[in-house]
Amino acid sequence: LKEQNISFTAIDVFENEEDLYLKNPDFLICLGGDGTILEASTLTAGTGIPVMGINLGRLGFLSNVSRNDIDLAISMLCQGRFTVSERSMLSLRNSSSPLGADFLALNEVTVSRKDSASMITIHAWIDDQFLASYWADGLIISTPTGSTGYNLSCGGPIVSPASGVMIITPIAPHNLNVRPVVISDSSQIRLQIEAREKYFLVATDSKTQNIECGKDLLIQKAKVTFSLVQLEGYPYYKILREKLYWGADKRN
Amino acid sequence: LKEQNISFTAIDVFENEEDLYLKNPDFLICLGGDGTILEASTLTAGTGIPVMGINLGRLGFLSNVSRNDIDLAISMLCQGRFTVSERSMLSLRNSSSPLGADFLALNEVTVSRKDSASMITIHAWIDDQFLASYWADGLIISTPTGSTGYNLSCGGPIVSPASGVMIITPIAPHNLNVRPVVISDSSQIRLQIEAREKYFLVATDSKTQNIECGKDLLIQKAKVTFSLVQLEGYPYYKILREKLYWGADKRN
Amino acid sequence: LKEQNISFTAIDVFENEEDLYLKNPDFLICLGGDGTILEASTLTAGTGIPVMGINLGRLGFLSNVSRNDIDLAISMLCQGRFTVSERSMLSLRNSSSPLGADFLALNEVTVSRKDSASMITIHAWIDDQFLASYWADGLIISTPTGSTGYNLSCGGPIVSPASGVMIITPIAPHNLNVRPVVISDSSQIRLQIEAREKYFLVATDSKTQNIECGKDLLIQKAKVTFSLVQLEGYPYYKILREKLYWGADKRN
Amino acid sequence: LKEQNISFTAIDVFENEEDLYLKNPDFLICLGGDGTILEASTLTAGTGIPVMGINLGRLGFLSNVSRNDIDLAISMLCQGRFTVSERSMLSLRNSSSPLGADFLALNEVTVSRKDSASMITIHAWIDDQFLASYWADGLIISTPTGSTGYNLSCGGPIVSPASGVMIITPIAPHNLNVRPVVISDSSQIRLQIEAREKYFLVATDSKTQNIECGKDLLIQKAKVTFSLVQLEGYPYYKILREKLYWGADKRN
The missing domain is CATH 3.40.50.10330 (Probable inorganic polyphosphate/atp-NAD kinase; domain 1)
Structure with a gap:
């Protein structure tokens, strides 16, 4: 750098x-x-x-x-x-570290399985309304800026930078009828992950961390x-x- | 009704x-x-x-x-x-009938070829910036409400009603790397159609009309x-x- | 030519x-x-x-x-x-003209609606076993040669010329979970079309004809x-x- | 079991x-x-x-x-x-263990990156003719039996069991214009993987192993x-x- x-x-x-x-x-x-x-x-x-x-x-x-x-x-x-x-950027808060700082992402927050043998289940809520349970390799929450990145590789749409939205795009979903979902960026997304293993991967842009299953992840538009x-x-x-x-x- | x-x-x-x-x-x-x-x-x-x-x-x-x-x-x-x-609804203005009323659509405005033998070329501008020339069966401009309709059948994303956007989704595009594009609904879309035939079809929701090639179509968020x-x-x-x-x- | x-x-x-x-x-x-x-x-x-x-x-x-x-x-x-x-080529037989010659296609046989206002329903059988009822703009039966054509625009796979198969690919299907289907080219495909209008379009490569709804279409690998x-x-x-x-x- | x-x-x-x-x-x-x-x-x-x-x-x-x-x-x-x-089943031979037995798969052979931070490059040859270099999360070689599994989640077609083919489907490819490819199952596929890390994952159905980058993987229809x-x-x-x-x- x-x-x-x-x-x-x-x-x-x-x-x-x-x-x-x-x-x-x-x-x-x-x-x-x-x-x-x-x-x-x-x-x-x-x-x-x-x-x-x-x-x-x-x-x-x-x-x-x-x-x-x-x-x-x-x-x-x-x-x-x-x-x-x-x-716009995304901020990620992990409920298991309430005092820790939020993580920032300019492109996307990605949750995915730690090894490639088995899928994970990702339960998603928008503003505390249940959206869906994805059975997939992972899930991408993308900004408009990130829409031309990993989101695009996984079938998500291109979103112009001036659009006030976030995109929720599953990675290789087992459910054939799920589709990328675009929502207002004034919403808050909550995720909960179930997996055979104890941990799953979270990436903010290209920085990865292991997080324990079962805890809430909160993702919303960052203030900055x-x-x-x-x-x-x-x-x-x-x-x-x-x-x-x-x-x-x-x-x- | x-x-x-x-x-x-x-x-x-x-x-x-x-x-x-x-x-x-x-x-x-x-x-x-x-x-x-x-x-x-x-x-x-x-x-x-x-x-x-x-x-x-x-x-x-x-x-x-x-x-x-x-x-x-x-x-x-x-x-x-x-x-x-x-x-939100879309309003469609056809430059060849400047005095006529605009057409309204709650779901989508679709341009498509009149018969199914040959593709049409659709040149698209957003706020007078050139976006792309689609070589396809047609093009859909969808509201969030229409996102679960024809747009979804053609690979476009689901868009929640509160998102202030429009979706531009090609129908069976010959160009493999074009993708649905989501833009702010404060933008204006201008289309120009080239085809072997003299006319192409425009549909506002399910109401169709024949329009002559070469004329501009203006599509934007309706005032109502x-x-x-x-x-x-x-x-x-x-x-x-x-x-x-x-x-x-x-x-x- | x-x-x-x-x-x-x-x-x-x-x-x-x-x-x-x-x-x-x-x-x-x-x-x-x-x-x-x-x-x-x-x-x-x-x-x-x-x-x-x-x-x-x-x-x-x-x-x-x-x-x-x-x-x-x-x-x-x-x-x-x-x-x-x-x-390999496809031969198309229309049950309503039993004495007429079969039509040949090198790329694909396409059935589609006559105008673009409403979808058609296409019932499909493979070797007299019911496959599916597609609710869509149309359906493409493609050879390996045609796989890089209209089939590819509609999400079908690329198929190498030496593969002994045909591809059945819906055009803008309303049913979100249907997918292109690849079958052995020793099979026979039978289609029956339901539509609001009396006729639908059939194209063998780029040659189109109007056919009456309700009659059987038989498509199989041509002898030539x-x-x-x-x-x-x-x-x-x-x-x-x-x-x-x-x-x-x-x-x- | x-x-x-x-x-x-x-x-x-x-x-x-x-x-x-x-x-x-x-x-x-x-x-x-x-x-x-x-x-x-x-x-x-x-x-x-x-x-x-x-x-x-x-x-x-x-x-x-x-x-x-x-x-x-x-x-x-x-x-x-x-x-x-x-x-039909697939047999996988890893050129780095020439004496070892081949691995069998009924559904698919999958190569993928070991962690989810960076993509891998997969060079693919069919019968020693260069096919493509995929820049992706991974690549699936599927049998007809496996076509309704991981292959389907990644956009590959459904293939009837009687078709004598294999399907090559990229996982979240960065290249927007690559598509699933169907080839005759009398062909041999050779893969070579480049990655930032020393190892990548290979799965035969759900059994995974780590394999060193740079070595050839040979995949073909199994004799059994x-x-x-x-x-x-x-x-x-x-x-x-x-x-x-x-x-x-x-x-x-």
């Missing part, structure tokens, strides 16, 4: 969170792919510091400035030729947001088309 | 729109399935008159009171044991809403589970 | 079926896309004359020689550097096959990867 | 494989669900001893005689009112088959309809 402070006079490299608060930069520039931005998101969430991702490899959804356009991108930043897209720089001329739908190869299909 | 005025003193049957305005009932009761409610929705949209559907056959998503529960349902209505769920009675104890997710047979899967 | 006789001494253009039988060429070369080959397939089915497709536009699954490689392709043909892939030239170095899976853009996905 | 010898004079319980060979029963009766039959399949594969499953809980695809019908089922067995359905009793009046498609709830959909 490398980040640079693009003040007009100096380029600093941040080593830790305190450093970030101390220097209070106007922008953060992330060098790396979407994964790097996901890691940075926990650091900058709620600070209001806009982040721009410069991609050294293939363009990402978040890290969408190409290495060749660095100079142009920085001059656009300085000239104010950008908007800031406030991206992640501020993403959108340069002029890089509209969301254009990135979508390019990333997903729309228009390039040559089946006929 | 039969509708009854459930005032406390009399049961009237409405024959037409004028009649409805004149008598200005407290509620409308629809006897019939979801299709009947869809037809009634155009009539009551914007009047604020709440509609309750009593189903003579299988329970519907909208018409969700069973024939056996009529007495109970009416007494719950009288006792105020219900909420009114304001459902449809007011649906939700009796206590019939929560949305329970209807969903029952209608979609969640929990009944016996694959193992 | 243009076809050329690639004998070693002369290039003839065939105008009709009689002409083809008379001249009995060693090969047919189709100039055009997959659609052109589909049309040619009815003509050459059962003659044993191998067909090679030269594509003037984008490469197809069947018409997979590029215009730039014409010289190379013809010299490979002359040198015997190819194999002949015998592709279509002989497709496969030049060395153009293996099926390579064409598949290129056509479907496998390996090019840039989502991350 | 409990099995009983249904000879006409005595009911024996088998404790191990040797016992089974020694007594050489006319039939085996499995008490339990499909999981129990899967376990029994390794034991009886290649012996030609037909197995009938009696289900103590919900009916299965394999174990499809209900507890209430035990007497009837046994008398049907004695009267010869059944057929034997020979089900599994013999399943099909009583008269329990046809495959009827079981399918009942298990998958076809016909019960109440969406409208």
Whole structure:
């Protein structure tokens, strides 16, 4: 994770969170792919510091400035030729650690089985109304930002960043008639997991932890947001088309 | 289409729109399935008159009171044991008839080819930003209410009524990597259709019309809403589970 | 439809079926896309004359020689550097015209509703055992060759040409738990259609006809096959990867 | 795993494989669900001893005689009112243990990542022709018998037992345009796995093992088959309809 402070006079490299608060930069520039931005998101969430991702490899959804356009991108930043897209995040609370801090996710919270031999049962409530019991490899709660990630691989829809919703998408569900469900992000989701093993896996973006079955997981929109720089001329739908190869299909 | 005025003193049957305005009932009761409610929705949209559907056959998503529960349902209505769920609708404007009235849909606006021999190309813009060109049998723009209908048959997600979104779902798309897209319902969608034939079909709910290719279609959230009675104890997710047979899967 | 006789001494253009039988060429070369080959397939089915497709536009699954490689392709043909892939076809018999000839399809037989307002019900039997009643826009019976066509758009699997099977894939099925079904191509499929309208559409590849509801449709593997030239170095899976853009996905 | 010898004079319980060979029963009766039959399949594969499953809980695809019908089922067995359905199995050879025995699977061979943090890359060849590189949670190679299991949960088709094919279905593939592929079961599949971790998981039915990345996995139709009793009046498609709830959909 490398980040640079693009003040007009100096380029600093941040080593830790305190450093970030101390220097209070106007922008953060992330060098790396979407994964790097996901890691940075926990650091900058709620600070209001806009982040721009410069991609050294293939363009990402978040890290969408190409290495060749660095100079142009920085001059656009300085000239104010950008908007800031406030991206909603999820907060995860584990009822077995009531004093612990909540975990944040910019893309998704995923619960899944620890080994791949047997499915788990995931009971889900929305605002304390029972939704469904999924018998599946796992369940994804995704933000609009995360909709083009794991959610999409599992049959969930693409959701534009401005939509105030969350997406609940099962992973390889045994029940054939369950489908991804989109709900308002003012709702709270409660999950309870049953499994043959004692523990199951929870991932906030790519950070995993083992959690004991039977305890409640509470997932809702976080109070903080992640501020993403959108340069002029890089509209969301254009990135979508390019990333997903729309228009390039040559089946006929 | 039969509708009854459930005032406390009399049961009237409405024959037409004028009649409805004149008598200005407290509620409308629809006897019939979801299709009947869809037809009634155009009539009551914007009047604020709440509609309750009593189903003579299988329970519907909208018409969700069973024939056996009529007495109970009416007494719950009288006792105020219900909420009114304001459902968003879509308005469709055809640029070739600028003076004509907009068409309303509670479930979805569907464009599709006129005969089944050849696909059509549907160019789509969101708020004047180009989204994609679909090569498909057709395209569905669905409300949350319509999400459990044709949209669901074509791989679109279930969307809870309180979500402020629209869903854009292609029908049998030739492009393998296109996916349903969920966008904020404050957006405006513009479509342009190319086909081998001169005309294509547009359906607002189940009402179809032929429209000439090349003209713009504008679709957005209607200014009016449809007011649906939700009796206590019939929560949305329970209807969903029952209608979609969640929990009944016996694959193992 | 243009076809050329690639004998070693002369290039003839065939105008009709009689002409083809008379001249009995060693090969047919189709100039055009997959659609052109589909049309040619009815003509050459059962003659044993191998067909090679030269594509003037984008490469197809069947018409997979590029215009730039014409010289190379013809010299490979002359040198015997190819194999002949015998592709199974479907024959369709309509019980209401018992004396009429069967219709042939190289890709698929599709039944679908005549207009797009209401679904149709398709009752299906396999070898006189009841399979299912589909409530849908239509139903596709596909060969392995057709598996990458309409079948794929509707969620059916890709099936390699050497598999002795047929695929039954519903179009936008209302029943959420139905799935594409693959059966042995030694089976016979019987369909019966119920609809609000008197007629429904049947397509053998892209040729459509109106058929009256209620009559039986019998679909089985045709006695004849279509002989497709496969030049060395153009293996099926390579064409598949290129056509479907496998390996090019840039989502991350 | 409990099995009983249904000879006409005595009911024996088998404790191990040797016992089974020694007594050489006319039939085996499995008490339990499909999981129990899967376990029994390794034991009886290649012996030609037909197995009938009696289900103590919900009916299965394999174990499809209900507890209430035990007497009837046994008398049907004695009267010869059944057929034997020979089900193909898969054999898995791990190139890193060339001397070891092959592993057998009646349903499927699954490769998947060991923990759920990062995807794996699975390179696949069919008869030494490169098919694709999947970037996914895993890959399923399924028999027709296994098609209604994990394969179905991951979007693969239902395949009737008499079809001579295997199905290759990715689990949550990142590449949006890959699809399940059906190939002839006379083909050999070779897989090679790349992952961040040193090991990945391989499951033959529900038995898992850790295998080192980089080594070849060879999967093909086993020489042995599994013999399943099909009583008269329990046809495959009827079981399918009942298990998958076809016909019960109440969406409208």
